[in-house]
Amino acid sequence: MKKNIHPQVYETIVTCGCGNSFKTISTKKELKVEICSNCHPFYKGVTTTTVEAKGKIEKFLSKFGKEYQQKLATKPTKKKVKK
Numbered sequence: 001m002k003k004n005i006h007p008q009v010y011e012t013i014v015t016c017g018c019g020n021s022f023k024t025i026s027t028k029k030e031l032k033v034e035i036c037s038n039c040h041p042f043y044k045g046v047t048t049t050t051v052e053a054k055g056k057i058e059k060f061l062s063k064f065g066k067e068y069q070q071k072l073a074t075k076p077t078k079k080k081v082k083k
Helices: 056-073
Strands: 010-016 022-027 030-032
Touching: none
Parallel strands: 010 030
Antiparallel strands: 010 022
16 A cells, blocks of 8 residues: 555544534544434434335336226237248
């Protein structure tokens, strides 16, 4: 490894806008953040919206379900093969 190319690493104090602070390691001596794990709604268990995940098949069937099922119900006629 080359010498003198790595940045200086400090024991850093991270301070949140809510007043929470904790220690970590960084290249800066002090960090100030707006949101931490103590005040973020996701980590507190407060969610305002729920995301429903649908698969590709369910999305397709919700858009084209009736048309698709009608096409499956009618069997296509077989083409005659010339000999």
